[in-house]
Structures are given as structure tokens and as C-alpha cells.
Amino acid sequence: AQSVTQLGSHVSVSEGALVLLRCNYSSSVPPYLFWYVQYPNQGLQLLLKYTSAATLVKGINGFEAEFKKSETSFHLTKPSAHMSDAAEYFCAVSKNTDKLIFGTGTRLQVFP
């Protein structure tokens, strides 16, 4: 069965520092991978998605993620954190282009 594992339920960074949120997937076939962000008291919003067109995917708000098949990883990065990036981030996988299977989430805190 396909699944995703997010390493670290909480990540704290200083404003201006690199953001790195980790996601590893398990799938018997090349998956479709997604990163969603959830701001406090809101629903989820799509940050970016990998659909096999390019291994480096750029998303909204300066985030990007790189698909590495050899490492079965799809880590999310942002060069310089901003206070407004504080939120919960979910990695998700889909094999059949319909249902999403979510990871357990990583809460990002940004300190001034």
C-alpha cells in the first residue's frame, strides 16, 4: 500500500533561515506527490505537486520540492523563512490520480 512518512512533527527555524520539511514515500509504482499547507483554523491549500514532468517542482510562496526516486523522498524547502510561513504542512501521495493519502503533518514554527 502506498503511504508517506513525514519526519519530525515539529520544526522550528529562525526568520530568514532555510526551511526543510522531510517526506518519504513508499509506493510500488511512481506516485503523484503533493505538499499542502494548513494555516490556523483554515482548510488545506495546495503548495505544489509532482506529476513526473520535472523532478524539481516550484510552488507558491517560494516553496519548492525535489523528487528523488533513489531516496524515495520529496522534501519541501524554502531558502528563507518568513513569519507568515508558520503553519502545518502535509505531504500526500496519490497513485490513481484520485484519492489522496496524507502524512501525519509537520508543524513549522518561525521565530523572529
Next chain:
Amino acid sequence: DAEITQSPRHKITETGRQVTLACHQTWNHNNMFWYRQDLGHGLRLIHYSYGVQDTNKGEVSDGYSVSRSNTEDLPLTLESAASSQTSVYFCASSDGGLVETEAFFGQGTRLTVV
């Protein structure tokens, strides 16, 4: 603008009562989903629908039911609420496959079963 709305946003109910959570979307999407969000579990799929009169069970469907009588609505019913169903519930919709399109999420319903 098109949107997806959930109601109520917050609800407290007693054990054993039947509860229905509403989800309404104006995107005219065929696919609709219900997830529950719990600490340490992320979001887990409860039920989903690919169109009118179509419903399917997700990974945590026990104790829940849905019906799809029109394109816009997918109400989620808890037949007999249990404390284990205290959670935040999210509805989502998408137009076809997730590769080509994006799933849009409602703002969630926080349900407390006492």
C-alpha cells in the same frame, strides 16, 4: 467566486446522537471527499464520491455514512456518535483526477462528542 463550505464550524453533541455535517461546493466538481484530522494521524479518508448516487468507503468509514443526491452536496452522517469520533472534519472536492486538477478543501468542522 466558487467555493466549498462546511457547516456547522463547531458542534458539540452527546454520545449516541445522530449528527450530520454538511458540505456544499459550487465548483460543480464530480469528486467529493470527507477526511478526519487527528493529532498524530494527519488526515484520514472517511468516504468519497465520484458523482451523483456514487459513494465509496475510505480507510476509516465505520460509524459514518454519506449520500450524494446532487452534485453540490455530500453530507456526512454519524449514525450514533461516539467519543472516538471527536475530531476535525474536512470536506474536499476536485474536478476529475488530482494530477490535472487541484482538490479544494473546506474550512473544517470541529466536532466534540461528550
